[in-house]
Amino acid sequence: MSQDQAHTPISGYHGCDSANVPGIKAENFKCSRGNDHWLGEGVYFFGAGFSNPAEDAKQWAIAQSWDNARQTRFYHDYSVLKATIVARKPLDMTQDDGKAKVNAAREAICRRVRAVGGYDDNDIVKWLAEKFGFDVLVQDFYIKFTTTRRLQITSRFPNVRVICVRDPVSVIDKSSISVTYLGRIQ
């Protein structure tokens, strides 16, 4: 999704606890808050590119159900929701143009001020999104699902395309939200 593709509908897949589905369909998605997300606060989806985004969302829902501290599951029934995302001002960091923008911002910031320990990628991207009003962020990541978490496998090669929607109400028509997959974790 380049800037040229603003206003072009794309599909995003979101894996979650099935108990959340009625609320999402009735009131739209709610942003995840805090500073520990891939691309800052927003609603996260898996998008089409080089993997199967519906399957990615399913595997994510299964992996996120596990409560490692209590060695049990937060939930057993999960859903994969599909939503149509219509960005007005996307920042697509899977494309050269998006990568160049992030690098330009990082270099400009580093010339001006110095953060302790340097800058985290997410900090630069979050600042950019705030400053320029990017409403949808797209980036390829390597993320760990159940097996790769268990085996502690890390990689620099992305395995999923992540779409972060910063303001779901403005870019997702809630009537477009549908359940594409229901499952139960044994």
Next chain:
Amino acid sequence: MNLEEFKIDLESKLAAMSDDELRAELENVGCVFADPWLEALLSENEAVPVTASGFEVSAAANSSELALAA
């Protein structure tokens, strides 16, 4: 907005901000900055990395830790 337009806009936005304003915005998204006195010390030490006493100040470590010069 193409890349060149973006860079012009970026420079314009940054030029309109003081360093303190930029720091404040970056702090809002999670960046951590040194206290002003430490920042000044680090900048000073970068300008003169080796002191007269033969000790080198490690600016990269973001601390006033002294490392013995080889």
